[in-house]
Amino acid sequence: MKKLKVITDGSCLGNPGPGGWAAILRYGPHERAMSGHEPNTTNNRMELTAAIRALQALKEPCEVELVTDSEYLKKGVEQWMAKWKRNGWMTAAKKPVLNQDLWQELDRELMRHQTSWRWTKGHANDEDNNRCDELARAAAAGRRRD
DSSP, X not given: OEEEXXXXXXXXXXXXXXXXXXXXXXXXXXXXXEEEEEEXXXXXXXXXXXXXHHHHTOSXXXXXXXXXXXXXXXXXXXXXXXXHHHTTSBOTTSOBOTTHHHHHHHHHHHHXXXXXXXXXXXXXXXXXXXXXXXXXXXXXXTOOOO
């Protein structure tokens, strides 16, 4: 099984507002940067979309280390999603999970791959995260920079 490193980030100009997502996929010496734009969205939706699009870009099941600066994304996958699924995508407060459509799409993608999650501090000294942030912000502004 191929081992990849994937760095993701989401950005939103206003929250809600124009948004962008970005991902950098690395396999050995190969690298692919990708990004996209949504005209009216939230930061959390862009964080989720970045992970979804990155995993969808993989043509076969892979072992993926996914690096994110989003605690929402990491905690959602590692701590909350299993409970949400058991409760019919309802929170502990018996309210529908926010961004349920994207969480379900991410869940489907995660079934295809072996993933481990690593959190990194955003806007700090992580070169990959900073580059991914630039790509996401450019996409949010309607400029592609991959």
